[in-house]
Amino acid sequence: MLKNYEIRKYQMEPEEIKESVREKREELVRQQQVIKEHKLPVFVLIEGWGAAGKGTLIGNLIKELDPRFFQVVKMQKANEDEKRKPFLWRYMEKIPEAGKFVFLDSGWLDETVDDVMHDKIDDVALEKRLRQIRTFERQLKDNGYLVVKLFLQIPPKEQKHRLDKLLENKDTSWRVDEDDILQVKKREKFEKVYDRILEATNTGYVPWNIVDAVDEKQALLQVLHLLTNQINQAVENFKILPEILHKDYPLLKMPKLAEVPLDQEMSKEEYEIELKKLQKKLKKLHNKIYRKRIPVIIAYEGWDAAGKGGNIKRLTSALDPRGFEVYPIAAPEPHEKARHYLWRFYHRLPKDGHIAIFDRTWYGRVMVERLEGFCTENDWKRAYNEINEFEKDLSDWGAVVIKFWIQIDKDTQLARFTERQNTPEKQWKITDEDWRNREKWDDYEAAIDEMIAKTSTENAPWFIIQSNNKYYARIQAIRTVIDEIEKKLNGR
């Protein structure tokens, strides 16, 4: 894209450009109101050569905007904590809320080019990452985001000239870093790498825009045109539904819930002996995954009163408490609701070497949100693939992903509800909502069958745990966690 890039210049007088900039800026200010009304989040990624003028451009862009509704983020190099998360984690953190702008000063392009140039990733890792970036951008777009990607292009001579000028003055020399100088030295190699990545992420849904950045005013006008146009387009296309994709993830053959036997028994004695043994084993494994920096993500779903809480407790009491987190997931808070529905789960991903346990999960999208109408049909139908993609990214990052469906039958639920109702210390566990959900058992069962069938992948399988007998269920869950971690450790 850079190689064959031909400089497009406006054939305009300075006065004309000034006037056009003024007009376009006014339009952008009006659009700020429009995006607020439409709850459109606008994510603007500004990449480009060192000294191409990214900062100045952003300064010019936001001049008239209401600062309560935009944010400018200058990405720094990933710190130690960020390095222990998936590559895209810190970008996901920064996505705008509905109705707001985020301008990102350098981002996943810059970081990836640097990693290639410094030999931090090989070709295989690069291809994986490019796929992740495409998925990330497409998911944002499908979930109502406008993502605008700009690359500020300047010729090599111009870049050298600018950097030299910055270096001359001690008030500006601190702005030039080693990477900028490296870019000048190895411009051709950089150009090749940039081009490869630009091309690989130049998709129909989120294309790159190359901006001629030699002249500051022209660049500004070009970007104002691009941005206002793309916002208009996004608003116009607001009601066009995104395609429902079914990527070809190898799915495991799973039974329907009705086919799952629930007759396994286990005595308290047997349970206690077994539990002790397994907890000891798990404790050792926890140490190993900590040292090998393997992240583990355990997702719990199941019927109300199926015994998720008790099950989780038996798991965690074997673990070093400094190495795990349990996240009870309830309805999203406003700042969560204002973002991509997977955001709050990304946000809670563990550091590598740590374990995150989710008590209810992102599968809410295809259960409660589907059945209660908290999202559209298109939303939940798209979600199976989006979730498979999310979990694939987690596996690619090196994570062990384990998903439990804790299964009981309707009679067992009734018995447990009744017991909770009649036991003062347990009454807090039962709410009217539980009873209401129970009435929708059949609808939920159908949705769950569909969910399990469509999202049980090789890298992130569902495990249906029979839990009419809670002892049996706990043992099964711990055993599964041990198995899956061992598989990972043994490279299976």
Added chain:
Amino acid sequence: MLKNYEIRKYQMEPEEIKESVREKREELVRQQQVIKEHKLPVFVLIEGWGAAGKGTLIGNLIKELDPRFFQVVKMQKANEDEKRKPFLWRYMEKIPEAGKFVFLDSGWLDETVDDVMHDKIDDVALEKRLRQIRTFERQLKDNGYLVVKLFLQIPPKEQKHRLDKLLENKDTSWRVDEDDILQVKKREKFEKVYDRILEATNTGYVPWNIVDAVDEKQALLQVLHLLTNQINQAVENFKILPEILHKDYPLLKMPKLAEVPLDQEMSKEEYEIELKKLQKKLKKLHNKIYRKRIPVIIAYEGWDAAGKGGNIKRLTSALDPRGFEVYPIAAPEPHEKARHYLWRFYHRLPKDGHIAIFDRTWYGRVMVERLEGFCTENDWKRAYNEINEFEKDLSDWGAVVIKFWIQIDKDTQLARFTERQNTPEKQWKITDEDWRNREKWDDYEAAIDEMIAKTSTENAPWFIIQSNNKYYARIQAIRTVIDEIEKKLNGR
């Protein structure tokens, strides 16, 4: 405290200890329910010598607890971003939500001792920090937190023995770090520093508890006793109101709002010339504070329709967008409401060298929360001092703190409300709530007068900006920001 510490041992048989531990653990499990009901947050800080068994103790403590309602945090050394925040920032980040436990594995004691031992802070800085720690703990306590501080004590020989043993085995040697070894080498010096800090932070409201950690089981029992007792006490004392303090901060003499003249005029022409000049100046200053790593915090309060938004916009359009953030503050979200009311402002503090602008602020406590009854009388009466303390900490950190009250009269507000109502593009700016608040003008005015009188300190003064003429107000605000930054840069 360590020097004169006498080892207290339970005169109990191992079987008795085991039985007592079992009982106390059960009590703790029951208390988990109690703290949930009382919305009591419990913050347990576990400090002690290296290899004293902090991790093991925590593991033993949480064994039977429901993992959805506690969190264990192992504090790491501050990363680069954290170093650019106030010292206590990252601890404030970790305070528990109402009804939950947080167990902190090392914290502000450990970090302070390390900083002293590595000569990172001098005596003056240490005294400042100790004062901050006491304030932090007292504020938590006054705001309904139970803070339990434990120090795990082992004799020097025991420590050396344990570290040697850990170092022998490659599966455990990675757990020993340089600081542990340093502690053994310089035990006496460490002991002195520990003692000084322990004593300085051993307050009546949040005392230290020295735990004999030679025997793991005895230590566990001792801590279970302490913890369950302190929870019982906290619950029993739940309704006892904290004292209302008025620390002796030098207050500036401020006028009442009714005395503030509002007759200043400024023409559009004069405004535009002046604005350009001041924005240019501010731009340069922004560069300087960035390079000198001075944090700037600008707080905007004012009547509805006083012109806060427009005022902020003129300020920010002079700034490098990568160096500031604007935070519109609305009603707290659930996770914010579940914590100390200053938490969400701490959370949004800028990195040093950056500017944070708050559109409405922590002063909500003594305005809307006071008048609408969202907090108790004791809460808002305490808040004047708590806020003065908060702002003093910010100044001590090196921040410039500027607080604006944007003042208009009632007629001007009415005129602006009416205009908003009648202008389609502006209707989103006016809500029924604005009209309701207007009816309470007099109550608000009295509250604001009290607030300004009690919180205009030398280090964080209020500036009342006349805003019947918006041009005049904007110029005044920018001028004030420039003045205050220059004062700081000139060391005045």
